Amino acid sequence: MIVLPTNFTIKVGLDWLPCPLSKVISIRSPSIMNKNILAVCIACFVFVAGADASEYSVVVSRQTKEQPGWQAVVDALLARHSKAVVLVWHEDVSEVLPVLQKQHPRHTCFVARREEAGRDFVAAVHRLTRQYDSDPYTDTLWGILTGYDAENALAIAKTDKPLAVKKVASGTELALELCEQGVWYDELVKNKKVTKEIGGVPTEQQGPSDTTRALADTLTKGAADLFVTSGHATERNWQIGFRYKNGTFRSKQGQMFGFPLEGKSFKISSSEPRIYMAIGNCLMGHIDGPDAMALAWMNGLGVRQMVGYTVVTWYGYGGWGVLDYFTEQPGRYTLTEAFHANQHALIHRLDHCFDGVTGVSLEPGSQRLPVVPPNSVGKQLGLSAADCRGLLWDRDTVAFYGDPAWEARLPPQPKAYGQKLVVEGDTYTLTITPHLASKSFEPVNTNGAQRGWRPIVQLLDHRIQKASLLSGDDLGVVITDDFILVPNPRVVDSDRDYVIKFKAERVD
Structure with missing residues (x-):
C-alpha cells in the first residue's frame, strides 16, 4: 500500500520530498481501483522519485515498516x-506492481519478517518480478531481505563491503x-575428501567417516x-550423507547445532x-517458523546471501545451475547475477522448448503440473514432457535471500570461454x-542434476529498447x-567467429 496524504512525502534515500495532493490515495488492489486515480498516483510518485531513483527499490509491508526495528532495516538500506x-x-x-512497472528498478529488495517470508511469498516475488514488462523473463535483480529477527536483518542490511x-x-x-x-x-562416497590450497591443485585425501565436525570447522x-x-x-535439518549414514546439522531458534553419529551435539x-548455496537440498530455503534452517544460517552463521529450495527438489535446474554460472565462471557474476542468469536460462528453456507454458501460474509445490510435450526445438535437445x-x-x-545489490564473487580465473x-x-x-577447443561449451562438472549446457548470458548495466540484430542471428540470440x-x-565450430552485433536505444 502506498499512502499519499494531503501533503504526503515519499522517501528517496534519506531525504523526504513533499508533494501536495488533494486527497488520500491508498493502493490496495489495483484490479479494483479506479484506473484514473491509479494513474494520478503513479504519475505523481514517479515525478517525485525521478529517473535516478529507479536503480533500487525497497518493497515492504506496512505492518513490517511500522515496527521500529524493521524501520531501521529499511533506513539502513536507504543509507547504503x-x-x-x-x-x-x-x-x-502485488499491489506495488504498477509503480514498479513505471520505475523498472535494476534492484528490488523485498524486506520481510520471517512470518511473511514463506514459500508463498517467494513464489509471489518470482511472479511479480517477471511482470515489469511484457517479456517472460525476470525484470530486476531481486532479493528477499529477512532474518531471525530485526537485529539479524539489520546486520545483513548494513553489510556493505x-x-x-x-x-x-x-x-x-x-x-x-x-x-x-x-x-x-x-x-x-564415504571417506572421500578433496582439498585445494592456494596455488595448488585439487588433491583427494582420506576423510572422516562422520564429517559433521569437519564441516562445522570450515564455518x-x-x-x-x-x-x-x-x-x-x-x-529443521541437513542430513549430511546422501548414500551413507552420516551426522546432521539441526536448527533451533535461529542457531545451528551439529549432531555427530557418536558423542554430544555442539553449537x-x-x-x-x-x-550459502543449498543447491540440491529439499526445503532448506523454506522459512516456516522460528526454527527454520534458513534463519539459523543467517542468524547463527553470518550468511548474507542464500539460495535454496522452498519445496522438495527432484528436478534440480533452478538450484544446481547456479553453480554453473557462479563457481564455474569465476569472477564473471556476483551470486545475485548468477542466480538470475540461471533463472533466465530456465525461462528461456520453457519459452523456446515448450509451447504456451510460460504464462502458466502454479502454487508452489503443486502436483497439478501440466503435461506438455516439447516442440521441435525441445525434441532436438532430447527433452520430454517430464522436463x-x-x-x-x-x-x-x-x-534468493539477502540484499541483491551486495556483491559476492569469486576471484577471476581462466574460464572455458570468454x-x-x-x-x-x-x-x-x-x-x-x-x-578450451572442442570442450569450451561442455559441462565443467556434472555432479548433481540438470548440470551444464547453460546458455551464455551477458547482463547489461543499463536498459535498452528497440534492438535490431545486425549479425549473429543464426545463433538464436x-x-x-x-x-x-x-x-x-x-x-x-573453429571456422567461425561467435559475434553478435546489434543496434539499440538506451533507456535513460
Whole structure:
C-alpha cells in the first residue's frame, strides 16, 4: 500500500520530498481501483522519485515498516543506496506492481519478517518480478531481505563491503579447480575428501567417516566464504550423507547445532559474512517458523546471501545451475547475477522448448503440473514432457535471500570461454571466444542434476529498447531490455567467429 496524504512525502534515500495532493490515495488492489486515480498516483510518485531513483527499490509491508526495528532495516538500506525508493504494500505484495512497472528498478529488495517470508511469498516475488514488462523473463535483480529477527536483518542490511569468495567449503562435489582455496566432502562416497590450497591443485585425501565436525570447522575455524550443500534436508535439518549414514546439522531458534553419529551435539556459530548455496537440498530455503534452517544460517552463521529450495527438489535446474554460472565462471557474476542468469536460462528453456507454458501460474509445490510435450526445438535437445514439469516445478520455488545489490564473487580465473561486450554509441558487439577447443561449451562438472549446457548470458548495466540484430542471428540470440542470451552452441565450430552485433536505444 502506498499512502499519499494531503501533503504526503515519499522517501528517496534519506531525504523526504513533499508533494501536495488533494486527497488520500491508498493502493490496495489495483484490479479494483479506479484506473484514473491509479494513474494520478503513479504519475505523481514517479515525478517525485525521478529517473535516478529507479536503480533500487525497497518493497515492504506496512505492518513490517511500522515496527521500529524493521524501520531501521529499511533506513539502513536507504543509507547504503542513496537514491533508493520505498514502496509499501498493505494486503498483497502485488499491489506495488504498477509503480514498479513505471520505475523498472535494476534492484528490488523485498524486506520481510520471517512470518511473511514463506514459500508463498517467494513464489509471489518470482511472479511479480517477471511482470515489469511484457517479456517472460525476470525484470530486476531481486532479493528477499529477512532474518531471525530485526537485529539479524539489520546486520545483513548494513553489510556493505564486497565479499571476495576465496575460501570454499562444500558437502558435495564441486569444481574446486576453479576456486582459489577450499575443501569438499563427498555425500555419495564415504571417506572421500578433496582439498585445494592456494596455488595448488585439487588433491583427494582420506576423510572422516562422520564429517559433521569437519564441516562445522570450515564455518568456524576455517571461515569459509562460500558454503555449498546438497542431499536430504528438511526445514529443521541437513542430513549430511546422501548414500551413507552420516551426522546432521539441526536448527533451533535461529542457531545451528551439529549432531555427530557418536558423542554430544555442539553449537556451530560464526559471525563472519559469507554466502550459502543449498543447491540440491529439499526445503532448506523454506522459512516456516522460528526454527527454520534458513534463519539459523543467517542468524547463527553470518550468511548474507542464500539460495535454496522452498519445496522438495527432484528436478534440480533452478538450484544446481547456479553453480554453473557462479563457481564455474569465476569472477564473471556476483551470486545475485548468477542466480538470475540461471533463472533466465530456465525461462528461456520453457519459452523456446515448450509451447504456451510460460504464462502458466502454479502454487508452489503443486502436483497439478501440466503435461506438455516439447516442440521441435525441445525434441532436438532430447527433452520430454517430464522436463516441462520439472522446469515449472523449479521456476518459482528457489529463494534468493539477502540484499541483491551486495556483491559476492569469486576471484577471476581462466574460464572455458570468454565473453566481451563492447558498446560504441548505439552499437553493441558481444564476442564469445572458446578457450578450451572442442570442450569450451561442455559441462565443467556434472555432479548433481540438470548440470551444464547453460546458455551464455551477458547482463547489461543499463536498459535498452528497440534492438535490431545486425549479425549473429543464426545463433538464436535473445535480446531483452537488460540482458543478452545466446543458447549454448554445444559444438565448437573453429571456422567461425561467435559475434553478435546489434543496434539499440538506451533507456535513460
